[in-house]
Amino acid sequence: EAGVTQFPSHSVIEKGQTVTLRCDPISGHDNLYWYRRVMGKEIKFLLHFVKESKQDESGMPNNRFLAERTGGTYSTLKVQPAELEDSGVYFCASSHARGFTGELFFGEGSRLTVL
Amino acid sequence: AQSVTQLDSHVSVSEGTPVLLRCNYSSSYSPSLFWYVQHPNKGLQLLLKYTSAATLVKGINGFEAEFKKSETSFHLTKPSAHMSDAAEYFCVAPERSGGSYIPTFGRGTSLIVHP
Numbered sequence: 554e555a556g557v558t559q560f561p562s563h564s565v566i567e568k569g570q571t572v573t574l575r576c577d578p579i580s581g582h583d584n585l586y587w588y589r590r591v592m593g594k595e596i597k598f599l600l601h602f603v604k605e606s607k608q609d610e611s612g613m614p615n616n617r618f619l620a621e622r623t624g625g626t627y628s629t630l631k632v633q634p635a636e637l638e639d640s641g642v643y644f645c646a647s648s649h650a651r652g653f654t655g656e657l658f659f660g661e662g663s664r665l666t667v668l
Numbered sequence: 669a670q671s672v673t674q675l676d677s678h679v680s681v682s683e684g685t686p687v688l689l690r691c692n693y694s695s696s697y698s699p700s701l702f703w704y705v706q707h708p709n710k711g712l713q714l715l716l717k718y719t720s721a722a723t724l725v726k727g728i729n730g731f732e733a734e735f736k737k738s739e740t741s742f743h744l745t746k747p748s749a750h751m752s753d754a755a756e757y758f759c760v761a762p763e764r765s766g767g768s769y770i771p772t773f774g775r776g777t778s779l780i781v782h783p
Contacts, residue, residue: 557711586771596758596773598765609765644712646771656702657760657771661711 555579559645559660567668571633574663578627578647585628586648586657587620591641599643602628614639635667671699672761674774682782687746689777691733691759694740701742702760702771703733712758718742729753754781 558577566572578585587599599618600610604625613620617636622628632639642664646657675690693701703715716727723735729752733744744757756776762769 588773595775598770598772601768601770609768609770611765612770646712656714656717657704657712659704659712661709 557645557647557658557660559643559663561663562661563664563666565666565668566635568637569634571631572635572665574630574632574643574645574665576628576630576645576647576660578645579649579658582647582649582658583625584648584650585622586646587628587630588644588646589641590644590662591638594641596644599630632665635665637667640665640667671763671772672701672759672774674757674759674777676777677775678778678780680780680782681749683751684748687731687744687749687753687779689744689757689759689779691742691744691774692740693742693759693761699762701733701735703727703731703742703744704758704760704773705755706758706776707755715744715757749779749781751781751783754779 560575564572583604585602588596590596598612601608602622605622619631642662644662646659648657671694673692701718704712705715706712715731716725718725718735726732731746733742735742756778758776759774760771763772
């Protein structure tokens with residue numbers, strides 16, 4: 554069974570440019586989470602999808618971030634325009650269970666560097 | 669409010685000696701609790717989870733954790749550290765967000781293992 558995959562693994566862009574990160578969850582997992590870790594800081598929740606619906610996006614930093622999950626399969630996280638403080642590692646996780654009793658399966662993360 | 673607190677940002681041990689990584693949670697009920705590990709340049713991997721079935725939980729690689737409701741703790745232990753245990757460890761607990769619970773990370777504890 555394929556795990557959670559994220560693309561790209563590393564992206565280097567200039568301030569003001571746009572970047573789109575993609576996450577493919579484990580097939581059949583309805584729950585999809587995005588997290589971010591800025592260097593030296595904690596892993597912070599960004600948002601949670603249940604199938605194609607945004608269940609909770611309270612962690613999204615600002616309106617430069619847009620997440621989608623069309624068809625309830627893969628998800629994209631777009632940052633437009635990118636700022637220096639957006640640099641960090643963006644993790645995606647998926648789970649099957651409803652609520653918070655199930656294990657989260659994580660991708661290896663997408664490292665974003667904004668110059 | 670932060671639902672999970674990892675008391676140590678770094679823990680340093682010698683190979684072959686015991687490991688103790690501390691985690692305290694704040695909740696009005698007995699939550700599901702998890703420990704995840706992240707090795708350098710790898711994704712997050714589940715070590716073990718507590719879901720109210722048994723207070724002493726055994727995980728992978730010889731790690732275990734004991735849920736102590738009276739102390740609101742879920743400390744991670746291992747009798748004998750191995751060099752390969754050097755990694756960052758995260759305690760995860762649910763935090764209420766809107767009408768649901770979001771898996772929320774502690775700040776992480778870096779485990780350093782000396783030869």
